[in-house]
Amino acid sequence: MTTETMTLDPGAVARLAADVTGPVLQPGDDRYDEETATWNLALSHRAAVVVGAATVADVQAAVRFAAARDLPVAVVATGHGAAVSADDAVMINVRRMDGITIDADARTATVGPAARMQALIDAAAENGLAPIAGSATNVGVVSFTLGGGLSPALGRTYGYAADHVLAAEIVTPDGELRTIDADTEPDLFWAVRGAKGNFGVVTSLTVGLVPVTRLYGGAMYFGGEHVDAVLDVYRRLAADAPDELTLSFAFLRLPPAPFVPEPLRGRFSLHVRFSYLGSAADGERIADELRAAGPRLVDTVAEMPYTGLAAIHSDPVDPLPVYELSTMLREFPREAADALVAAAGPDVDTAVMLVEIRQFGGALGRDPQVPNAVAHRDAPFQCFVGAAGEPGMKDALRGPLEGLLAALAPWSTGEKFVNFLTSYDTTADAVERAYEPVAYARLVELKTAYDPQNLFRINHNIPPAG
Secondary structure: OOOOOOOOOOHHHHHHHHOOOOEEOOOOOOHHHHHHHOOEEOOOOOOEEEEEOOHHHHHHHHHHHHHHHOEEEEOOOOOOOOOOOOOEEEEEEEEOOEEEEOOOOOEEEEOOOEEEEHHHHHHOOOOOOOOOOOOOOOEEEEHHOOOOOOOOOOHHHHHHHHHEEEEEEEEEOOOOOOOOOOOHHHHHHHOOOOOOOOOOEEEEEEEEOOOEEEEEEEEEEHHHHHHHHHHHHHHHHHHEEEEEEEEEEEEEEOOOOOOOOOHHOOOEEEEEEEEOOOOOHHHHHHHHHHOOOOOEEEEEOEEEEEHHOOOHOOOOOOOOEEEEEEEEOOOOOOHHHHEEEHHHHOOOOOOOOOEEEEEOOOHHOOOOOOOOOOOOOOOEEEEEEEEOOOOOOHHHHHHHHHHHHHHHHHHEEOOOHHHHHHOOOOOOHHHHHOOOOHHHHHHHHHHHHHHHOOOOOOOOOOOOOO
């Protein structure tokens, strides 16, 4: 973070404030810190000015203000996903733009840029429908979807959330509002679905919904002494899994804190995440194979409404400083499982709090009807590692995190999934590894056409050519 924020012409800021309906704040103003805060407390932001956008016109005014002064633009919605400090940027906070409209007959939803996934899940459920949602449902629908949108319940059956986008409205770097779909500006429509916020501010997204209301799912937690037996069953079930079944697991080292369930406090546990869209009877039969691997510390796997999806992974809800890395895997054989246990199992002392293997495959491995920039669809697994600490621990925790990924290097593709790019993945090389080479070259070409100034660079940036 810079120690001093750049000075903007007071008259220009006053004119910007007169042009927008939301607040326009600078360092030292009341509510500035609140307006610039993001979920990951490892990052701080000292934006030159923050615009609390309440309308599309507010967004346009802020983008034009930035473009006229060649200032970078940072976009904040729910606060999740921030990876680069927005120092000296024009920050646009769109949290006030969180509308949701359901068209039950068309099986679609149109959402604002800050609509939260749980709100969309609940609204769609009233009509017997569901969006493609991720493991954390307090995140924004738009940001989740623009990064691909991996669902731990619906993905293997229905594909990525990005595959279900029907249309978008986006304020591009020239300040224009464009309505795009497969027929109108198809190149830009292809790019935004997978390139996150590199091409502007998406102010409206229309997505398809699917007819899902329930699943057989939940979480099983095992003690460390049962790791080998559970992983043997996991690998066997994952290898033969129908598209309706999604399995992942995580090694957890949770603190002895009151918010942690008592059986899991201050100890190592193996968290198996289970989701099955078939019948409860068939789901129970599959789940019982895992239960036979050993006694559970906690077992919540049962028939459940889709509205309760977040309970499967139980991702953190409150802001905290986190440090994370990931890699895609070409396979997860017994040797990989053994290497993971040796590097991060119950007998290892490590600062890494979470080591996770997520299952991909199924519909996630198939191309969508309308192509998009989401890549690496052939990878069957992903390894994701994370640590919680204090602000300023990025360098200290990088070694332990990279060490765990190194243990799985023989099975790693070296590629990354866009939604899981983190503050360690802001180099050009890291971002490029989230795309196929031909797709990345096309993204650079489109970035050059739509954002030659690279205004939208406070992100996992795809720079323009030259």
